[in-house]
Amino acid sequence: MAYSEKVIDHYNNPRNVGSFDKGADDVGTGLVGAPACGDVMKLQIKVSADGVIQDAKFKTFGCGSAIASSSLATEWIKGKSLNEAETIKNTEIARHLALPPVKIHCSVLAEDAIKAAIADYRAKTTAKVAE
Amino acid sequence: MTTQARVRETPEKKDAAPGRNRPERPIYLDYQATTPMDPRVLEAMIPYFTTKFGNPHSRSHVYGWEAEEGVEKARAQVAHIIGADEREVIFTSGATESNNLALKGVAHFYKDKKNHLVTLVTEHKCVLDSMRHLQEEGFEVTYLPVKQDGLVDLAELEKAITDKTVLVSIMAVNNEIGVIQPLAEIGRLCRKKGAFFHTDCAQAVGKIPLDVEAMNIDLMSISGHKIYGPKGIGALYVRRRPRIRLQALITGGGQERGMRSGTLPTPLCVGLGEACAIAEHEMGEEAKRLTRLRDRFYAQIKEKLPEVYLNGSLESRIPGNLNLSFAYVEGESLILGINDLSVSSGSACTSASLEPSYVLRALGVDEAMAHTSLRIGFGRFTTEEEVDYAVQDIVEHVTKLRDMSPLWEMFQDGVDLKSIKWAAH
Incomplete structure (x- = not known):
């Protein structure tokens, strides 16, 4: 399995590893994948009142491509509005990291993780408004 | 893996x-x-590439004779490490071929009398795949589970062997987890119930003591490159008393007692023999x-x-x-x-x-x-x-x-x- 230089770089120097308090009002958490499949990604966003992703963190259980995909995802969504972040496609992640076909699912998971984090944040804010 | x-x-x-x-x-x-x-193996092989390059099956000149001598010495070395007679060892291209030949060869030869084989779910792919092919031909195959420690359950094995069972194939040492199956007990059971016992010993030869007599082993697959010998060579032990018959997969000039045709690769045979001799000693x-x-x-x-x-x-x-x-x-x-x-x-x-x-x-x-x-x-x-x-x-x-x-x-x-x-x- 030959990995691309970009994957190796993200693997050796992962960006934004860590966690936010998932109970915080301004934090959205996405947890996707399954241990049995060998990939689990947790991606968290910290969102400002005007809907901009101020910070992002991830933790990933998975192969080098999965780690790189989630690391790249956190890099890309920082500074974006929720609506912008939502438009990130797995194909862009796969292309940027030069993932081979058997690793495309890693980029799909990263896209899912972004969407799940945003959905979690939105569900929280809607619930709060409802209160 | x-x-x-x-x-x-x-x-x-x-x-x-x-x-x-x-x-x-x-x-x-x-x-x-x-x-x-092992560098000692390479050293033993080198003359057979250049000076003693003859065809070991050539009968009319010294080149053939010295190559044959090298091959026969190697055969004896392979036989010795497993307590066999050299006439019971045939050379193959490796353990994959040996496993194919043992399973398909025996199943095909005895197909009119018996049609059932038993193996473990943790066997090497080449055993499992040979079994699958035999199933497609109409043979019945029982795949036994293993216990949590990776070992065969002897009671389950005994139940699985019937009067229709021609062969039981259980590896000596697993390639992924290194566990050693109780060969002597398996051999005793197979002998008692009248089934042949084949064991894939690719990972076992030179690592653990093996004795085809004490363990009642009827067929054994051996690999060169797992024991510091060359790649592309292996052997199959086939018991002579009582005689095990098998149908060849590769036919031609009738070398290796008709069980495996083709000119023997003298340097590789010599390498396998030397690897066995060193392993046995050390x-x-x-x-x-x-x-x-x-x-x-x-x-x-x-x-x-x-x-x-x-x-x-x-x-x-x-x-x-x-x-x-x-x-x-x-x-x-x-x-x-x-x-x-x-x-x-x-x-x-x-x-x-x-x-x-x-x-x-x-x-x-x-x-x-x-x-x-x-x-x-x-x-x-x-x-x-x-x-x-x-x-x-x-x-x-x-x-x-x-x-x-x-x-x-x-x-x-x-x-x-x-x-x-x-x-x-």
């Missing part, structure tokens, strides 16, 4: 801890995949040394890392193998990190199917845990320094990857991972 990491493009300077010199080439810890040739000492190295490795790993699990029996296991699950760390990512070490992963995440090792699954290791496993193989040329370096490297990267693992975080927070409804993908 599986993913061999070949990534060394990025020698990360800060990766190497102070006082720790990165090896020039990765440390080889994959001795169940293959072994380097097995006892080597086993002690490897046990010491393996115990040193395993003790340090257990001391420095929590949540590490051994797959397969420790007691009934060859000295040169460990198969460990580093919980909450995916195997392939670990292999990518420890690129100073050459090991195999049970994760097999490179395959499109994403299926982890079928051997580990057969032990009841859950899929998530199977994804975290590494096979670490020690061998003749492994040193204490290499073992210590490997420990440091693995500990460092497991720790780093656990810090990055959401599962490790959840485990630390006391979350039961099984209670979460994971979305399959």
Whole structure:
């Protein structure tokens, strides 16, 4: 399995590893994948009142491509509005990291993780408004 | 098995801890995949490439005679390490061919009398695939499960053998988890119930004492490259008394008593013979040394890392193998990190199917845990320094990857991972 230089770089120097308090009002958490499949990604966003992703963190259980995909995802969504972040496609992640076909699912998971984090944040804010 | 990491493009300077010199080439810890040739084996082979190059089947001149002499000496060396007669050993291209020949050859020859075979779910792919082909031809095959320690359940085996069973094929040593099956008990059972006993000994020859008489073995597959001999050569032991018959897969000039035609590759045969002779002579000492190295490795790993699990029996296991699950760390990512070490992963995440090792699954290791496993193989040329370096490297990267693992975080927070409804993908 030959990995691309970009994957190796993200693997050796992962960006934004860590966690936010998932109970915080301004934090959205996405947890996707399954241990049995060998990939689990947790991606968290910290969102400002005007809907901009101020910070992002991830933790990933998975192969080098999965780690790189989630690391790249956190890099890309920082500074974006929720609506912008939502438009990130797995194909862009796969292309940027030069993932081979058997690793495309890693980029799909990263896209899912972004969407799940945003959905979690939105569900929280809607619930709060409802209160 | 599986993913061999070949990534060394990025020698990360800060990766190497102070006082720790990165090896020039990765440390080889994959001795169940293959072994380097012993220089003594190579030395024995060289004359047969250049000066003694004759066709061992040529009867009319000295070139043929000296090549034949080399081959026959090798045959005797192979026979000797397993307590067989040299007339019971035929050369093949390797254990895969030997397994194919034993299973298909015996099944085809006796098909009018018996049509049932028994094997284990943890056998090597070449045995399982030969069985599958036989099933397609109409043979019945029983695939027995193994116990949690990877060993056959003898009571289950006894029940599985019927008067229609022509052959039982059970490997001596598993290639992934290194566990040793109770060959003597299996042999006794097969003899009692009138079934032939074939055993794939690719991982066993030269590692554990083998005796075809004491163990009632009727057919045995042997590999060259697993025992510091050359690749492309193996052997099949076929019992003469009582005589086991088999239908050849490769026909032609009728070499090897008609069971395997084709000109013998003299240098390879000589290499296999020499490898067996060395192994037979040094097995006892080597086993002690490897046990010491393996115990040193395993003790340090257990001391420095929590949540590490051994797959397969420790007691009934060859000295040169460990198969460990580093919980909450995916195997392939670990292999990518420890690129100073050459090991195999049970994760097999490179395959499109994403299926982890079928051997580990057969032990009841859950899929998530199977994804975290590494096979670490020690061998003749492994040193204490290499073992210590490997420990440091693995500990460092497991720790780093656990810090990055959401599962490790959840485990630390006391979350039961099984209670979460994971979305399959």
